[in-house]
Amino acid sequence: MQLSKNLMQTNRKAKKNLSRYLILPAIIFVAIITQIPFIMTIIISFLKWNVKRPDMPITFAGFDNYIYIFSDSNFYRVLLNSFIQAFVSLALCTVLGFLLALLFNRSFKGIYFARSFIIVPYFVMESVVGIIWKTLILSPSFGINQVVANFFGAEPIAFFSSGLSLVTIIILIVWQWTPFLFMILLAGLQNLSEDVIESARIDGAGGLSMIYYIKVPMIKNYFIVGMMFGLINILKVFGLVFVTTQGGPGVSSANLPYYVYRTAFYDWQMGRSSAIAVITVVITLIIIQSFFNLMKRRQKGGNVA
């Protein structure tokens, strides 16, 4: 009896040992595609390398690329754009997503269809979002923009001029990413227990106070998750900028990903572009880490109160 039990245990252990190696192919593959190239990017960022000029040798440049970037006024503009773009969009997406979630947190006939209408933009590719907004909707000559302007007897708004291009990019990001926050926050609201809502109602909470004191704190975790992933994705936005403004006029609507692309594939400066990429990653990690810490502190503070 004892013997067979031991035998069974070794057998089971062997099985466990075997399944432990099943993770290896995925790790190796992902490392080759993501980690090794990133290390290469760091190395290239210390080189002077113009790929379109094979006659010019690839030379070690030390910190030259970084010094160049940090003394480039365009870079600071792009950096500021990225911050504004990320945080303004995220704030708007969250507020709008939550309001929509409140509106949809009930049941009526056809709710599934109505909800799908809100979610659609999230599943549409960035290049299409950019193209239809640029032409059909916001074009000052034949877009809905012009129809609306005519209706009010005003001049159509020049959405792609230097003063407004960043705002326009933000509008497009908000349109595409609000559905994401909406889905997650709605899941949170639907997960709230009826009892809590009911007892709060008996205690006299209703309308706004119910939302502010009961619902928001209770789905705090959903806010954190939604905002974190929203932020990660909004920091990566590229296609929208690429197909609408090309970062312009000038660099007025360029963000960091677009600037990396332009330095690499317009100026062919591989070293400089890699340096901007490295800075982008560092900034991304700092933003996400500090955002995460902030949220965590908030969460703890909330629990005490």
Next chain:
Amino acid sequence: MTAKEKRKLKSNLTTLATWLVSIIYAFPILYMFITSIKPEEKVAPPRWDFTPTLENYAVVFSDELFTHLFNSVIITLITVLLAILLSLPAAYSIVFGNLKKAESYYNWFITTTLLPAVAVVIPIYLAFNYVGVLDTRLGLILLYTGAGVPLMIWMVKTFFEDVPYEIIEAADIDGCSRFTSFFKIVLPLIKGGIFSTALLVFITTWNEFFFAVNMTYSKSSTLSVYLNRFLTQQGFFWAKMSAAATVVVIIPIILGFFTQKTLVKGLTVGAVKG
């Protein structure tokens, strides 16, 4: 009016408002679809007295579109398949493999999704150029699989966790090999979750733009890149442009309807547990 009637009226009005909001929100997409069935001369400036037509679609369905549609389909399907083949064993290993640092492997996969594409694009471009896979379907498949695997592991792990470990232990005791028990017991339990996750990887791959635009220029481009080129070439023919765009987005939109639940479940599972 009784209180009950009042409540009913209020509910109906809210429903009406909800519908209005939904339609306004989806307006750009709806308008794109309407434009795609308008004759070209009714598009700019927009006029509403038109008879629906399919002529734009007839023009748009050219050999070129089919080439890129074929690229998108092949690249996306192979990516999804490879992602499943690599991710399922890995997720199994994380949940049931008794790994020492299962949680940190899992977190490592998630952090790789944080890495912006620009952080890797230059060395990959240079390497692809060197090896000769620039502007090939293989190149994009490799990149997309690299991005799809972490996403898939992330989502699928939660489904594996729903499978009670006792079932697998019982199968062990019955002398069932782990291989057999995976296919006979675990897989049937979570196949719905895997399917929706695969749809999610399908959508993100189908819609990917950054690598597609940088790693391909003509023959291997996916639909997202083709559409952008179509706009620069035919930017004044909005009806045809809308028809092409409708063709491109219809698949992810339909699939999106089926995968919403998984997406939300996968993302918020941490939030629910607190």
